[in-house]
Amino acid sequence: MAQDFQLPTTHRVLQLISTEEPLQVKTIPTPQPGPGSAIVQILVTGVLSYSGEIYNGKRQYPFPKPFVPGASAVGRLIAVGPDATMSLGQLVLLDCAIHARDDPSAVMLSGIVEGFTEASRKLMHGEWRDSTYAQYTKFPLENCIPLNEERLLGSPSTGGFGYRVEELVHISRLLVPYGGLSDVGLKAGETVVIAPATGPFGNAAVRVALAMGAGRVIAMGRNESALKELSASNARVYTVKITGDDQADTQAITKLGPVDVFFDISPPMAAHSTHLKSAIASLRHGGRVSLMGGIKTDISFPYASFMHRNLSLKGTWMYTRYQMLSFVRLIESGLLPIGKGSGLIVERKFGLEDWKEAFEAASVAGINEVVVFVP
Template sequence: MATSIDLPEKMKALVLRSTHEPPSVETIPTPQPTVGSAIVRVLVANTISYMRDIYNGKRRYPFPTPLVTGTSFIGRVAAVGPDATKIKPGDLVVVDIMIRSRDEPTDAFLAGVIQGFTEGSAKLMRDVYRDWSYAEYCRAPLENLTLLNERRLTGAKQDGGLGYSLSQLAVSSAHMVPYGGLRDIGLQAGQTVVIAPATGAFGGAAVNVALAMGARVIAMGRSKDSLAFLKSKIPHPERVETVPITGDMMADCKELKKYGPIDAYFDIGPPEAHASTHIKSCIIALRHGARISIMGGYREDIAIPHSFIMHSNIRIYGKWMYERQDIYDLFKLVESGLLDLSVAEVTGEYPLEEWKAAWDDAAENARFGQIALIKP
């Protein structure tokens, strides 16, 4: 038998029936726990800057419909399946959207967002975990729940806590992604990493994570004002250098080299930046034997300086999202006080019925630390 808090028969959810029409709040059956899953009461769900473009079809992400939309979220466990041995009702958890098949981990998808790139991942989203977190309750795989040390994270500072609100904890989802890439290339304390572009939500989070890992950061971006804003918000600004992307590849490379030797380059550019000069500038500025993490959202191929990469023994790593262990370890950085989530600037908190205002807010306020939240 599953262990649970009393679940209502029905719940509210934001349902998308087609990318040709807006979603609507509907009353649907509350999900029930199964073997390998838990039901989580959604407390605070994130938005991302391009949320509108996902669900209006502009980004052309494949996913089944009808779909209960959503992102990663902070929630409280309401029920667990019979095989749960640690997670229990009442636990505070972060639930991330990277779902992997248990018998073929390369079949992976982002719950509520995209069905992945294999037949197996499409089947898993379509038939098992189609509905997600823009709802009062969400059914998620047990392995997607990371148990949070509630006393440490949200407790009062005079009692040994860090004093975070649940809304501040929600900004952790933007940090999970770059942490996966930075861990993948083995970034170490004392090393120098160039992060580009660094002024958006994920790029800025990459700067914050790299600093927490003990690295020195060179942050690149097209706007000097945005770079100055990032440096004013980030902890340990003394370990951050900023270099504007001017479009002059060699001049930018020369500027980067002033802060060398550079051990690593982390790229998280948006789709429209696939032809940006910063990619080659950053690569050519690297030291011999450096590493590159490619996590950008490019839909087109990018040009790389083949000869330089070959003769400099540069290693290039691709990373989609993160591994399970990365989330656990990320929160250890938070609990230790090394990773500061107080940089979060909550631009708005919205009920399900105000989903459009939430998505507009997210699109208009997409700088580092800014986050619009949905509270079902």
């Protein structure tokens, strides 16, 4: 049967009017494509563990109001601007990190945060205001990353992995730590400390580090059952509990050998956690630190130690386009499985009207679980 690429005149979206009132499902005109953009039919889109806190204002993320919230998603090209080279019907990963074409340093996260410069704010208040909690969305062409449908969704009998389309949402979560771990040049055989590793992005970092060939992954966290789950997942994963005694924790880490890389993915609440001190103290001479967490306050760091031990510190917000494309190749190679048997799960799917339940489910989801909207 020929596929119908007609755009409906209207579509359903989840809209945020203000952080003080409940989100609303509305029917609004369907966006139209123009040069440099595509209209994508959303098949499935992810919910963050802290989405509820973003849209009720608790995390104080700046964004325009009203707008259609969202996150990275998987969809199909349904209409494209005149300069597009991809074909209609192409399966794409929608990458939420939108950069200004004339200033790559201006970045906003579609549906999540308008960024922190005048230029990034202009992007989200104008052309790219509405995101993926909708049946259709308009996205920049360069943020529509083509996925090899035959390989990813095709039957194993014909060389495919047989993934379900919703399982592809794991790619966008795994991609985040890939940005930081690539930026500090994690190499095969190296030892990396990941902390905290007991949250969704931390757990993703453990999987990505293993796929990049890390010899040892030392996962830190407070939640003992999550740590147990991590150490049972792979023989190259070791765990160290964050006890609050930084010296004891440093000893526990260094017992496992010299550490090449410390990858931090702390949420704002972990600003005073002792793992920052103990993980930095465990680094070998010349070790590297990747900061990808969401800590908002200034924190002190051991200046002399950085100098005497030739340590380096690299902050990373999301990832580069090159990293994103190479990560999709990694997924398509099968080196980092995301389907049945991988331990990653997508059990809970919600319609847009069930947004409250979706945010609640994501906030209590297991570390291997992604909660999604199927609009």
